[in-house]
Amino acid sequence: MKKSHICKILNINNPVEGIYDVIVSFPEIAQPGQFIHVLCGGDTLLRRPISICDSGDGWLRFVYQVRGKGTKLLSQYKEGDELDILGPLGVGFNFSKKGDGVPVVVGGGIGIFPLLKLSKALGDKTQSILGFRTKDLIVMKDEFDSCCDLCHIATDDGSYGTKGFVTDVLEEVVKNNNVTSIYSCGPVPMMKGVKQIAEKYNIYCQLSMEQRMGCGIGACAVCTCQSHGENVKVCQKGPVFDAQDLDL
Ligand code: FES
16 A cells, blocks of 8 residues: 655746646655645645656656646645655556657647656657647746757647647658657547557557546546446556557
């Protein structure tokens, strides 16, 4: 049984409205794609699953969007406060199958956050494709720029980068490079498109599911998704899956 850790908040940033970027002390080693379950505080025992954005020796970084009561409470913590964090949890990305060519990471909205540590692990041939609704919501572009060979941006309204879907950019990148692996996190319709492109060009692909969660440790079945016609628990078997194992 996983134990939670009491973790001191070392740094908090608020790069765009509603997005909080937090670094805490953390005693365990985390893999790209794993997540933590954070006790939100106040008068609630609510925990919220949040993907790990980056980590190192003795620290961990997570970025989240305020979306409801739990994350609203979380946003009231200050540097120096302590958080009760369970984790690291779940199965992360398997980058041993990335092949010799170009790895590509594809993220949409808050789905970009777990891809930063992964991009660093995949090496400097990596290309990233990040999708946002509009220019004002772009975050972490400079960080992806510095660890990737190329960082492509797509916006829904065309206010920055390519106008349209990350999947349109992905298909162009695949046509113009020897892409041997694709990793993605974001809304399900986007990941469905990523999976279709990976299948069309026969490229190894992993997807990270952003599922609603209750317990985070396999006890409540709130987080199920479909794999080969069966219900599987995202918090235990995922959040990262081989794309071929997900029924999207
Ligand atoms: Fe409870 Fe997955 S969140 S079983």
